[in-house]
Amino acid sequence: MSEASPAPAAPLRRTALYDFHLRHGGHLVPFAGWEMPLYYTSILAEHRAVREGVGLFDVSHMGILTVDGAHAADLLGRRTTANVAALTPGQVRYTFLLESTGFIVDDLLVSRIDTGEELARSFVAVPNASRADEVEEILRQHRGPDTKIGRWNGPVALLAVQGPNARTALEAIFPWDLSGLAFYHIRFFPKKEETGPRTGRLGLHIPDALSDWLLVSRTGYTGELGYEVFVPAAEADALAERLLAQGAVPCGLGARDTLRLEKGYLLSGQEFHRDHTPIEAGQDRFVDFDHPFVGSSVLEKERTEGPKQRLVGIEVREPGAIPRHGTPVRANGRPVTQATSGGLSPTLGIGIALAYLPAELAAPGTSVTLEVRGREVPGRVVALPFLKSSRPRS
Numbered sequence: 001m002s003e004a005s006p007a008p009a010a011p012l013r014r015t016a017l018y019d020f021h022l023r024h025g026g027h028l029v030p031f032a033g034w035e036m037p038l039y040y041t042s043i044l045a046e047h048r049a050v051r052e053g054v055g056l057f058d059v060s061h062m063g064i065l066t067v068d069g070a071h072a073a074d075l076l077g078r079r080t081t082a083n084v085a086a087l088t089p090g091q092v093r094y095t096f097l098l099e100s101t102g103f104i105v106d107d108l109l110v111s112r113i114d115t116g117e118e119l120a121r122s123f124v125a126v127p128n129a130s131r132a133d134e135v136e137e138i139l140r141q142h143r144g145p146d147t148k149i150g151r152w153n154g155p156v157a158l159l160a161v162q163g164p165n166a167r168t169a170l171e172a173i174f175p176w177d178l179s180g181l182a183f184y185h186i187r188f189f190p191k192k193e194e195t196g197p198r199t200g201r202l203g204l205h206i207p208d209a210l211s212d213w214l215l216v217s218r219t220g221y222t223g224e225l226g227y228e229v230f231v232p233a234a235e236a237d238a239l240a241e242r243l244l245a246q247g248a249v250p251c252g253l254g255a256r257d258t259l260r261l262e263k264g265y266l267l268s269g270q271e272f273h274r275d276h277t278p279i280e281a282g283q284d285r286f287v288d289f290d291h292p293f294v295g296s297s298v299l300e301k302e303r304t305e306g307p308k309q310r311l312v313g314i315e316v317r318e319p320g321a322i323p324r325h326g327t328p329v330r331a332n333g334r335p336v337t338q339a340t341s342g343g344l345s346p347t348l349g350i351g352i353a354l355a356y357l358p359a360e361l362a363a364p365g366t367s368v369t370l371e372v373r374g375r376e377v378p379g380r381v382v383a384l385p386f387l388k389s390s391r392p393r394s
Helices: 018-023 043-052 072-079 129-142 166-173 233-245 253-262 296-305
Strands: 027-031 034-039 055-058 065-069 092-098 104-112 121-127 148-151 156-162 185-190 213-218 226-232 249-251 309-316 328-331 334-344 351-358 367-372 375-382
Touching: 018 034, 018 233, 034 043, 034 253, 043 055, 043 249, 043 253, 055 233, 065 072, 065 129, 072 121, 072 129, 104 129, 121 129, 129 148, 156 166, 156 233, 166 226, 166 233, 226 233, 233 249, 253 334, 253 351, 309 334, 309 367, 328 351, 351 367
Parallel strands: 055 249
Antiparallel strands: 027 034, 055 156, 065 121, 065 148, 092 104, 104 121, 156 226, 185 213, 213 226, 309 351, 309 375, 328 334, 328 367, 334 351, 367 375
16 A cells, blocks of 8 residues: 655745855754754854854744733733733843643743833743744633734844844944843834934834834843844844944854853753753743742642752763763763753863753762763763853843
């Protein structure tokens, strides 16, 4: 009996910077349904550019959602671990959307962009590319009739400008004063001097406001000073070129991964895939237990009793031994887990990995062994992050 032909794979999506990537030699690979640059020149050079100068990332593949309405905060609060109703205008919160089991569906950023002077509340939510459709659907299923949800990946692009010189590069292009944009905050900034205040404002909406304004947040998932710029897709290529003229180095997914790994940040599909809770992942500080949310009872119990396993950092100082995703980890001569992420730390010059270990083995200083290319090498559990940051937080 003949088998049916497999359905053709969906074509990869391209961001507004696709031509930019080709023009600058981006090595394009499939990623979460998108065609994205893995690197341009080398992962190491791009990593160093962000740690020492300024790098430019195309993150337009991330979900770009707006949630508006009188009960918008209630919706986001019920579906994430953040007490969204308590966010002040302009505040950004890193949070988790969970299953009822407490397992992480996705991590995302939620930003409040209304002024607080009206009953309606306005938020921007940015989930991971691989989960954006699912997060959007969950929010739509649970929204009330007065809550409007928009998805703007087509008309809006998202650029991440990261590194010690990020602010200098942006202020050289636009009439902005970014000194007042605090860590984990967001504001609309004018494209031109006469459009609005140099320090930005709130109370506008995307995508309409982007004709005269750009929405700028300050988070930075690289561990450095970082800004994320929401820009009309038609203007993204030109803005990227202007940033390069100010010294920014185009960076790909490879550098993004090494940068976040040095900081111990989670990666969707590796540190969580509907199989771990925020407590197990060491993200307790991003769980607000002062409000009810899906999965809260599970996390409350886990907080009280303690998780059975914890995400830890492991250093491998054996020369040439570089752990990777899936590297077996042993303790006391027996297999206990596999690395969820791993690689060479360009900054520290050693192998580093993340892994979930049983709670009794998770204390810093615990000795483990890792199987790297068929040989066992010693490793040591260390406190996260691997790399301490000098990033200003004021």
